[in-house]
Amino acid sequence: MQELIQKQDRTKLSNIFVAIDVETTGLSPIENELIEISAIKYDGREKIDKFTSLIKPKVKIPYYITNITGITNEMVKNSPFVEEIMPNLINFIGENPIVAHNANFDYKFIQNYSNNAFSKNILIDTVQIGRKLYPNLPNHKLGTIAKYIGITEDGFHRAEFDCECCAKIYMEYLEK
Secondary structure: OHHHEOOOOHHHOOOEEEEEEEEEOOOOOOOOOEEEEEEEEEEOOEEEEEEEEEOOOOOOOOHHHHHHHOOOHHHHOOOOOHHHHHHHHHHHHOOOOEEEOOHHHHHHHHHHHOOOOOOOOOEEEHHHHHHHHOOOOOOOOHHHHHHHOOOOOOOOOOHHHHHHHHHHHHHHHHHO
């Protein structure tokens, strides 16, 4: 588990963790914006709380992003701006470990929009976990691993669904 936890402070490990996922207008945390964020808090296998919000970007959502996520400009037109929701997200996550798939991507976005509020959180990447647990899979995309462990519903590239898949991968790891 050592190499799977990027910020190592074993004294902070507990059963509580927060699975996060973001949807964005592009790949750059500097040039692009958040359009959806979900964070689901777990105590072991039990979901204990969740935070989910669409976010109104200051730019139009590119067509190709809508094709991937299903999130349209119409859907976010009455949503809060990122500055409005970020204080609530910071409070929600607190100092709990953050679990995400391709964790650096999500982490860089939330760090950028929170003035680095999560610098002390342990960051756990389920891509690395998937590579350890399932080395023979053709790839270690979230959908591939999720289907392999029995998640058959469709809902990928929506933040809340991706959080739940990510959490299940992490739970599989903890059990093994």
